[in-house]
Amino acid sequence: MPLPTTSLAASPCGIELPAAALEEWRRIVGPEHVRTGEADRLDWGRRTFAPDVRVSAVVSPGDADQTAACLSTATRYRLPVHPVSRGANWGMGSRAPTRDGAVILDLRRLDRISGFDGRRGLVRVEAGVTFQALADFLEERTDRFFVPVIGGPAQASALANALDRGDGSMGERWTSLCELDVALPDGRRLRTGCGPLGADRTVGLDPAPAGPLIDGLFSQSNLGVVTSAVIRLEAMPGDLAILSVDIGGLDALPAFMEVWRDCQCEQSLPDRSLTLWNGIKWLALDEVRAAIPADRLASAALDEWHASAVIRAEAPEILEARAARLSRRFAAVSRTVEVDIARRDGTWIEGFEDWLGVPDGRNLRTVYWRKERHPDLTTADPDRDGCGLIWLCLAFPFEYQALISYLTWARGRLEEAGIDLNVGIESNGFRCLLSYFTLGFDRAAPGADEAALAAYRDLIGTALERGFVPYRLANGLPVPETMRETPAAALLAELRAVGDPAGVLSPGRNGIGRLP
Ligand SMILES: Cc1cc2nc3c(=O)[nH]c(=O)nc-3n(C[C@H](O)[C@H](O)[C@H](O)COP(=O)(O)OP(=O)(O)OC[C@H]3O[C@@H](n4cnc5c(N)ncnc54)[C@H](O)[C@@H]3O)c2cc1C
Incomplete structure (x- = not known):
């Protein structure tokens, strides 16, 4: 695909975007929804670990058609783009793109909830619908169904969280999704599930139509932007x-x-x-670190x-x-x-x-462990507040010895980096334990970011050496080579090229695809 010959608009952060591409985006979404000001760009590139990422522009489509059109422009001009549904991804890369210079595709205006079926417990949500908005919507209409909330922020996207295989108080979220509406980077739209077959009476039911499960290609991936999906609600016990x-x-x-x-x-x-x-x-749920006596801190890690x-x-x-x-x-x-x-x-x-089903965002306090006090939860913003945070999500066999020998080692390695062992564990069946480590550090301390990132790399590396695997990775941090070099990763890169010929969508996310 030839690169259009256009003039370049200078950017205050030193990244240049073709003026014609900006013009196209302004025509598609309206000029007020294309932001190139320095403050916005710095803000969207901030994360809870170093370094900040340089953002070229923030483009906010208003619906699925505009989303597809914006992606098509990015592909024609070979400009990297990164979708953000709500951007409450603190500790997993925040709102920042996977690479310097990318344009943010801000999906917050896609905030419609439709097609509620109170008998079958189904609802279609767009990408920008928050857990809070969905809880409010359901509260007015039903007491039979709910969406299990996550331990994370109420303003997180119910759809993005499920796409990321997040989990809530009563199970994982991914399998609740179906009937995806996807915009591919080349501008095509794709609907999965029963809808495209005209099988309206089975829309939203399980199982999916016969054939390979294509939906999975869009989970934790950079193959397409999911603009909406049907959520199968959980029955209220x-x-x-x-x-x-x-x-x-x-x-x-x-x-x-x-x-x-x-x-x-x-x-x-x-x-x-x-x-x-x-x-x-x-x-950490109720206190900041400074309020805890040293001997209590020492025993609270493993004992x-x-x-x-x-x-x-x-x-x-x-x-x-x-x-x-x-x-x-x-x-x-x-x-x-x-x-x-x-x-x-x-x-x-x-x-x-x-x-059940009403998010309180209380766990956000744990992110302020290294601060002097907990924040006002209604205005808390760990990126802005300079919180140091990286999530590390590792799967273990359901075996005490395997888990505890790793935790004992991890505690020592984290302490070298000035980080407390902070870990939560859930079970996925009786075979598997899913752990989530909160690497919380004081970004004001000299060298804290570097030490945390080195510890993160060691924790993943050692987990893989011992036969354990990460089940969710933070954006923008190195993906271990063993995960990038698998036959499945190679096939995914080939599949990605079909809908993303210029390789513009979140290049490198989860080790798939590199900068064009
Ligand atoms: C204190 C705390 C507690 C947390 N607890 C939990 C928890 O219990 N369970 C849990 O799962 N998570 C938890 N998280 C992690 C995180 O907050 C959630 O995963 C949250 O849902 C991510 O933010 P978001 O929904 O706004 O997604 P976004 O930030 O919008 O996106 C998340 C990722 O998905 C991609 N993406 C976004 N939208 C789309 C789309 N439409 N199509 C394709 N890709 C897309 C983005 O590029 C990004 O990589 C917690 C975080 C904190 C700080």
Whole structure:
């Protein structure tokens, strides 16, 4: 594809965009939705780790057609673009593109919710719909369905999170998606699922039509921009209890994990319904580091463990029996167990009304661990506030020894970088543990960013050497060669070239594709 001959508009950050491309984008989305001012560009390139990324422009389409047209322009002018649905991706690269000089495709104006089906529990959301907006929408229309919220910010995108295979309090989000509307970088639009077959009565149902599952190509990927999708909502359980477990020290953990695994096997605790936190993660929810005595900090890394679990049931007597049985089992291997009944016979118990499906963003406080105080959650912005944060997401076998020997090593390596071991763990079935490490550091300390990035690289490298794999990667950080060089990565690069001949969409994301 020949490069159009055009004049170049100088950019204050030293990156030049063809004036004709900017002109095209202005025609497509309206001049007020193409921003090239220095303040905007610096703002969108900021992340919670160094260095900031240089952004050339921020282009904000208003619908799926405009999104596809903007991508087509980027392809014709061979300009890298990076989609951002809401940009609450703190610790995973924030809103910043994967490469210097890229244009941000800001999808926040795609904020429509449509096609709500209150009987089948389906709703179509555009990319810019937040968890909060979706919760508000559903609250007005149904008490039978909800979207499991994530531990992250309420202003995150329900669609982008699911595309990124995020997880909420009651399971992973990816499999809730179907009927994707995708804009390819060459400007084509693609609909997946039953809709394009005219099979309207099976839209949104599981399974997908016969044939390979194409939807997966757009998860954690740079093959297309998903402008909207149908979300299969979660049915609201009639009865619900919350189990809070103070497990005790490291010596209590093996027996606790055995009980947990048994409960997963027998399905009394479904996938990801139990969350295990080390003491540091637990403390960071309510305190900043400076408020914790040194001896408590030392033991909280590996010698203090907490868990909470959501117990569901179809009737009050079943909930009571199940909660009693689970608390007996966990009490036998833990220090204390508390049970709170949150919902009985379809009615919330006072104080628990917001337990499912209403995001509170409270975990954002943990990002301010190294600051003097917690922020006002309504205005908190870890990029702006200079918080140091990298998420590291690693999968382990459901085995105490494999997990703990890695954690023990990781604690030492992180301490060398001045970082506390802060880890949460969930189970994906009875075979797999999914961990998420919060690498929180003080960006004001000299060399802190470099030390954190070196530790991150070592943590991933050592995990791979020991046979464990990252299941989610931060944008803009090096992808280990072993992950970039697989046959699957090579095939993905070939597939990507079909819809993205100039290689403009988030080049290098998850190791796929390089700068054109
Ligand atoms: C304290 C804290 C707690 C967190 N807890 C959780 C948690 O419990 N579970 C969890 O899953 N995450 C969690 N996160 C991580 C993060 O906040 C979420 O994943 C959040 O959903 C990401 O922000 P976003 O939805 O605005 O996505 P965005 O920032 O818009 O995008 C995320 C990624 O998807 C790509 N993308 C965005 N939109 C599209 C699109 N339409 N098509 C194709 N690609 C697209 C982007 O390029 C980017 O790579 C947490 C973060 C913090 C700071």
